[in-house]
Amino acid sequence: MEFQQLTLPQTDVSQPPPQLTAPSALATNATLLPSQSGGGSSYGSHHRNHYHPHHGGSGKPGHPYFKPFNPGGFQRPFGMTQDDFDGKRLRKSVMRKTVDYNASIVKALETRLWTRDHRDRHAPQPENIYVPELLPPSSYLDNPSNAVTTRFVKTATNKMRCPIFTLAWTPEGRRLVTGASSGEFTLWNGLTFNFETILQAHDVPVRTMVWSHNDSWMVTGDHSGYVKYWQSNMNNVKMFQAHKEAIRGISHSVLSY
Structure with missing residues (x-):
């Protein structure tokens, strides 16, 4: 068996290398296609597509296949766009005024x-x-x-704008409970004046509320004549109809707890 010897082509180094007219495969994803003279539509610099060897998207406007290469990290000479954020944005911190007693x-x-x-x-x-x-x-x-209170401190507004008919401080003095015409209880923080909890306590407007002498029970009355007993954690334990008309005032006897 005879083998033929392969002959390799000889490179002529005396001539200069040929000029490349197509972009090199080693080009980065930030290399833009040159503008073509003649047929096809011309677009601005922000519509030029990036070169990709497997996606011949020449002359197609829209978003590029890849983001421009940024060798300097996130220190860009232009502002960041919505695509640069991944997830939710951090809320700006708000300083709340408070009265610390x-x-x-x-x-x-x-x-x-x-x-x-x-x-x-x-x-x-x-x-x-x-x-x-x-x-x-x-x-x-x-x-x-x-x-004597001569200095205005704060105005707090509930989510549902409606009249407030009654209010009472909790026994420890840290929260304020308000009764609205919608039948809701709203617990407000006594230091920062923001609401903490909203509770649907009655089906009709709440007209009055008062705490017992031992600070263990809160008694409320509504526009339909119903009376409800509440614990300090706003848990309703008792309800009965005391009158057929609206209850506008409740008081405990001296000997009651």
């Missing part, structure tokens, strides 16, 4: 050990440096001017 209560608990009455209590001075020395209004029983 805990400092005055702690101060009253500290000074009650050695304070007999107004004779041992320091008089409040009209300077900012005396703000840490302020006490709650219950400590100034001999000076009722301390409890």
Whole structure:
């Protein structure tokens, strides 16, 4: 058996290399096709397609096959678009105004050990440096001017705009319960003034609410004459119809708990 020897073509290095007219296969995905003179429609720079060897999308407007290559990470010279975000955007933090009364209560608990009455209590001075020395209004029983409210603090609006017929503070003083004409209870935070919970308590407007003497029960009355007993966690335990007309006031007897 005889084998023929293959002869390789000899490359002429004396001539310059030929000029390439088509884009190289090693071109990056950011290489744009050159604009063609003649047939076909011409589009702006934002409609030019990127070259891809397997998707001959020449002259087709629209979105490119790939995003432009960015060697500098996310530091782009232009603004970011919607395609650059993956997921939900972070909400901008909002600073809530608050009235923090805990400092005055702690101060009253500290000074009650050695304070007999107004004779041992320091008089409040009209300077900012005396703000840490302020006490709650219950400590100034001999000076009722301390409890005069002259400064507007906050306006809170419920989701469903309707009249509010009654309200009451919780026994610990941290939340405010309001009864609306829609029959809903709304619990408001006493520090930041935002609502925490909305509860459908009655089918008709809530007219009155009051807490028991031992701060364990809240009794409410509505426009149809029904009375409901509520626990501190807003759990309804009892309901009965006391009158045929609207109940506009409820009070506990002195000896009741």
